[in-house]
Amino acid sequence: MFKIENLDVFRGETQVLWGVGLEVAPGERVAILGSNGAGKSSLMAAITGLLRPRRGNIIFNDRALVGLKPYQITQLGIALVPEGRRVYKGMSVRENLEMGAFVRRGRPRLKESIERVFGLFPILGQRSAQGAGTLSGGEQQMLAIGRALMSLPDLLLIDELSLGLAPRVTKEIYAALASLGSEITVILVEQNVELALRHSERAYIVESGRVTGHGVSTELIDDPDIRRAYLGM
């Protein structure tokens, strides 16, 4: 369904990803683990077309993505919840969601998608007329996820879901994601390794721009090296 091969990505003249490869099956939840600066967000930028890779392939549903513009990639069915949420603060909650359905694939079902998001995160329904800038961090994350879902993506990328959120809110958001079932494929970037492994089936480990390991999440959680390096025990 989704495959990356041998990807080299630069930011300006600095190389940030070296020969990255990964593969995701339909309906799967895959975590990308790695410390700050490892290149996880750059990988998300390369997938969504914000950064143009210098070498390598990104294949999604048998289509090559390298060279396409972000708006074309969204139209093909990939949606990103970006690091830092990036909701449109000057627009209302409802308008933010509408922007998520801007692409052709999302627009015809805008009304029912909004109802679906309000069902997933009821607080957004209550605040639909409010400016997005007045929401709490957790609510903004819900809005960012809701906005991404509005384009009816096949593949959902979430960058740093739990960053800066209270554990209770994080739990609520993960529960909502779990309720989506396997109709949607998810790539989850998390610095909180324990959370990531608990909410994914497989995981890739990225260090200094390279994939240094991957495996089944339940096994990685028990791996002594992983526990030492990322879980601090």
Add this chain to the structure above:
Amino acid sequence: MLALSLTNGLVIGIVYALTALGVSLVVGIMNVVNFAHGEFYILAGYFSYLFAHTLGIHPLAAMVIAVGLVFLLGLVVEYTLIRPTYGDDMYSLILTFILSIVFQSLFLLVFGPYPNKPPSWIKGATEVFGLFHYGNQRLAALAAGVVVIALFFAMLKLTWFGRMIRAAAQDREMAELNGINTTRLNLLSFGLGCALAAAAGVILAPVFPVTPTAGTPVALTAFVCVVLGGMGSMSGCVLGGLVLGVVENLGAAYVSTGYKHVFMFLILILVLLFRPAGLFGRREV
């Protein structure tokens, strides 16, 4: 006297606001300062003169055609001159500056140095609040300006295109991720920015005739309105335009006409001293 100056100020202020909205739009979406903005205003004035006076088309139809042509010209300018400079704001600055000089020379060549004035839409005068008689053409200009500004804000609020503009002005990358073709949005925004200048031009030209170089102060005033209102704030630049228009006319009535631009910069300096982000400024550094 006071009421008359205030009314004059409102008429001019609305037109300033309209011009400034175009600048604000182009700055907000493209981060481009169009130095030829005033020349698009003047060009529309000439067009409506040409169509209505020389060709005898109905003044209102002439205005619409003029604005439409300037919109198309804006598209061409964006496509040929601005698009190649993406990523380097300095080049677009220089290019539009050269463009403004080229326009001024062409105006001089084609229309000569004399003021040209399209015909008025209506004649006569109306007694306002029982205080003074005021030219119907100026009242009509005020009404037309209000209508165009209201339409613009309704467009921003109610249409997909308006939502695209607001989203992209806030976070261009995110807007692109949401499926907006920002290259095409740039094209349309630039055209629309020029069309707003053109609308201001055709509305005011029957009152203040156009000359080849009259665009420079128009653009200057628009830039000041945008800074006054706060970069990135559309409602701020409307307020900025009204404030400038009123202060300028009060100054002209009670102090001296010669100090018009001095008043403008005094206000600008005062606002920037006490509210560095502008009246409605919200964009953090």
